[in-house]
Amino acid sequence: MTLGVSHDESRIYFKQEQGSFFGYTDYTHELWKKISSVNWYVSQADIDKGNKTYIYTGSSKFDGYKKLHQVVMIHWYGIEKFTEAYENDFIVEHHDNDAFNCLIENLSFAPNSVNLAKAHTYDKERKEALPLVAINFFKDFTTQKYQITLGFNKDFKIRMKDGTEKGVTVIRLVYNDDFRIVFQDASNLLYNLTKYLKFDLSKLQHIDMEITESKYIFFSNGEEIPAGIEVDGKFVMVLSDHTRLVSVSPNKNLYKKRS
Incomplete structure (x- = not known):
């Protein structure tokens, strides 16, 4: 499935042409020039099967690396540090386990062994x-x-x-x-x-x-609890069984x- 790309002042967005949203990364002028110069895709077959999939390009211009998170890390850290990490059995880790969230704050080089442990424990338990x-x-x-x-x-x-x-x-x-x-x-x-x-x-x-x-904040018995209220001129979320x-x-x- 081909994705369209666009940006605002802070982020670059990857969307299906019909409007479905898939992913994003940070906007800089230099990164936008790189990303907008090639086509981007996601695997429809993997999506249909419920498998984890990544945003990728068919181009080989990024030193042969094709996944968006790899391109982003090469842009920010440089190809030398990137290849050194891979040679030492490090991978690019998505902190929140969302393969489409390629913000630089959500990415780290991490040992592959730690990545596997995280996938089987922390990533599952965090949702629960x-x-x-x-x-x-x-x-x-x-x-x-x-x-x-x-x-x-x-x-x-x-x-x-x-x-x-x-x-x-x-x-x-x-x-x-x-x-x-x-x-x-x-x-x-x-x-x-x-x-x-x-x-x-x-x-x-x-x-x-x-x-x-x-x-x-205290409410009377039977009083409906709102999702948020104004306190001292600021909107405050009210945490409850319906808002978290x-x-x-x-x-x-x-x-x-x-x-």
Whole structure:
């Protein structure tokens, strides 16, 4: 199936000509010139069978690599680093396991063995955990730091260093450039939250963190709970059985802090 390509100021989009949306990556003028110079496809046969598939080109102009995520990584990191990674049995890892999300913040070089472990554990368990928590991780290209983000869909409290407890809706954890450590901490967080409904911050290897405390809103019996309300002039999502977080974006200012 042939895909059309377009862009706005921040993203490049890949769509079926009839309008079905397939994927995206970051827009830069140089990357757009490369992507718009060739045709792009997805496998209709794989889609019909429910198999995982990738956006790819039939062109050989990107040093013989044809998948969109490979082209994106070559653009940002250069062909020398890319081929070195592949020679050392590293692959391009989609953090959220969405093959169509080729934003540079969603891609890392990762050992193939870790990729396989992630596919059989974390990627499956993350979806099952959504009623409790949305957990994701991202990588900032400029600083080469990671953030794990947790968005809680149920009331959750953490114990602070001073011994007090705080209700939190969002936690952001910052890490140095080590995919394996980030993946291990994300996996441990996921396991401890789903198994024990708690985790120990002191056992994580983050270098910085930020929390967003919960705001509690009370409704009368029988009163319909809205998806969102206005608080102090800002629209706030109301989390309930019908409204939940699926992903929390990283705070880009946290990447820039010196730790």
